[in-house]
Amino acid sequence: MNTVLSSEHQKEMRRYIYNHQNEDGGWGLHIEGHSTMLGSVLNYVALRLLGEGPSGGEDGAMEKGRNWILNHGGATSTASWGKFWLSVLGVYDWSGNNPVPPEFWLLPYFLPFHPGRMSCYCRMVYLPMSYIYGKRFVGPVTSLVLELRNELYKDTYDDIDWNKARTECAKEDMYSPHSLVQGMSWAFLHKFVEPIMFHWPGRKLREKALAMAIRHVHYEDECTHYINLGAVPKERYHGRTGSALP
Secondary structure (H helix, E strand, O other): OOOOOOHHHHHHHHHHHHHOOOOOOOEEOOOOOOEEHHHHHHHHHHHHHOOOOOOOOHHHHHHHHHHHHHHOOOHHHOOHHHHHHHHHHOOOOHHHOOOOOHHHHHOOOOOOOOHHHOOHHHHHHHHHHHHHHHHOOOOOOOHHHHHHHHHOOOOOHHHOOHHHHOOOOOHHHOOOOOOHHHHHHHHHHHHHHHHHHHOOOHHHHHHHHHHHHHHHHHHHHHHOOOOOOOHHHHOOEEHHHOEEOO
């Protein structure tokens, strides 16, 4: 993400990540957890962004991490937040995500499923994610991004069925299976609603929804003096500028 870190900072960050790699080669959701696809993919990508090569680390640590990922289905089997961040990086196609539509912010507040009625932990994560999803933001596609596209998947990147990948999830990451209603709702939004948003008048509606979402991002920054609710929503905002990550 074009963040400038000294070589010593990068070295110590790599050391920390390696210290919490599990014996099977993967990483957990937290430092004492069993290996998950989400933890393994994000830590592997972090090491690569920190300057580590695909064969780096002591005793082939990077190869072990990559083998764990590929042996458990590849990065298409990561959990939804993993798919989201890989999409921002340019390592995963946005069409492989379940929809996070910003248009829900335009609904009347009295509706029980208006996002403003969600628990604060869900609401303040959904808010910036819906903005970034609506923008389909992708960072610079660098040579490293292209390398990661080749390293993280069992299939060739251009041959991946992103619609199928949209619902894939490794069993190690499946804490709560999706309900039938949830799956049908996502499929309807993905197949019928999202395509409309790229053409008029859907495009105008999306622009209006994005404007609403970013206003709420500004409100949250200003009301909390840019501290925000916690680490998860904060990492989806952009420092003290009060604007979303893009």
